[in-house]
Amino acid sequence: MGGHVHTVGVESKHGTINIDTGFIVYNEQNYPNFVKLIQELDIQTQPSSMSFSVRLDNPDLEYNGSTLRQLFVDKRNLFRPWFYKMLRDILRFNRMAPDAIDGRPTNWSLRELLDEHGFSQPFIEYYLVPMGAAIWSTPVTQVLDIPARFFIQFFENHGMLTVDDRPEWRVIKGGSCQYVKEIIKPFADRIRLNHTVRQVERFPDHVTVDGERFDEVVFACHSDQALEILKDPSPAERSVLGAIPYQANEVVLHTDTSLLPRRRQAWAAWNYHSSGPLENNGPVALTYNMNILQALNVADTFCVTLNDSSSINDEDVLERFEYHHPLFTLEGIAAQKRHTEISGIAHTHYCGAYWGYGFHEDGLNSALAVARAFGVVV
Secondary structure (H helix, E strand, O other): OOOOOOEEEEEEOOEEEEEEOOOOEEEOOOOHHHHHHHHHOOOOEEEOOOOEEEEEOOOOEEEEOOOHHHHOOOHHHHHOHHHHHHHHHHHHHHHHHHHHOOOOOOOOEHHHHHHHOOOOHHHHHHHHHHHHHHHHOOOHHHHHHOEHHHHHHHHHHOOOOOOOOOOOEEEEOOOOHHHHHHHOHHHHHHOOOOOOOOOEEEOOOOEEEOOEEEOOEEEEOOHHHHHHHEOOOOHHHHHHHHOOOEEEEEEEEEOOHHHOOOOHHHOOOEEEEEOOOHHHOOOOOEEEEHHHHOOOOOOOOOEEEEOOHHHOOHHHEEEEEEEEEEOOOHHHHHHHOOHHHHOOEOOEEEEOHHHOOOOHHHHHHHHHHHHHHOOOOO
């Protein structure tokens, strides 16, 4: 239960340490309904840190964007004119981005915005693409195809276009599994785990799930999974759900700190790593420092790495997983606006984070929309 809520209990000399490997952080500003939910469940939380570092092998570059000192943790950055150009472009982008999308069509891409305004290659490849790829677990070559309005509105809403007014991030004490345990308590005995759903068929007055009859069905899963399960999906369902694909990402929980920046002062909560030029890169390679994110006061450094398993020392591997994340394309953003065309039709309802920015609040908001369709006041 819980989708990307996946907390792993790791045994250590300090006892069992609960480490989140999927959903990790939230903030009160951008997750208002999620905050209400965990308050209703009386879930304990604690502050977190959302620092970000970039480590490149070609060119050899390393920086952490948290402080001026950490920006220049690699002293060579002091003598690189293109590094200062990148910093100037960050400030320029932050100032002009919200106005740049005014009056533009929703299918105007980030690439088109950057080309029109002449942003530098270091800014794009060493800052903006790493940020976008890390946020959405998106292949680096596809970040620039994200709709500019979608990208910039997310940055603006999350305080990422300013250096002094960013939201305070928090984590759930004891791991995000704590809220899932509480939310399912009233109906835990009716949950069927490890039960593959193969087919949903609709009839005029009911639906069947693998032959079992129900009044309504709610697809609280990925868009591609819903489309695969449906028997005889409508043209609208094929069009909408098919426009929002998912990307598989390999995830490893481990203690190999060589995946973090070479300089310890550059270590951040989120650590992006690229071994080659942008056009040669595939899935995003990213390592979360869980000691920073979850404030773990232990000797070992616990890391969660996406798509860089070959670089991890096998002896340091604790668990391996595969998670799937939505890819936000021009077609997908347009499809999000068609939720009411397919949800609430033919006794069928859809919810999931893919209806928004791909995060917990988005999944919850779409679930609330389904609840309202049932006449539930929330």
